Amino acid sequence: MKFGRAGGRDGPHGDKYSPALLHLAAELHEIPFGAGAKRVFTVIKIDDRRDREVHLGDKVQSVEERLRSEG
Structure with missing residues (x-):
């Protein structure tokens, strides 16, 4: 699975709330009990934005632009 750092669909690309990802989280949660x-x-x-199209990296670009304009 591929993961991103910023932008709307940061999970496995194309999978909405991937059951495999949620299953993995449950398995990881059990490890300390063991x-x-x-x-x-x-x-x-889960950060899910549906009011507009958001692409991977858009937020990073937005923050970088703000930092340049402030400096």
Whole structure:
């Protein structure tokens, strides 16, 4: 699976909330319990924008432009 850092569809490209990705998160969540942990806190963040088309890297470009205009 490919992952991005910024922009709308940062998960596996073309898969909306990939079941494989969610399954992987569940498996990773279980690892500390197997090592004896009594409590595990797992956070999954899904940032889904549907009001306009957003492409991988758009946010990075936007921040870079703002930094150039401020400097």
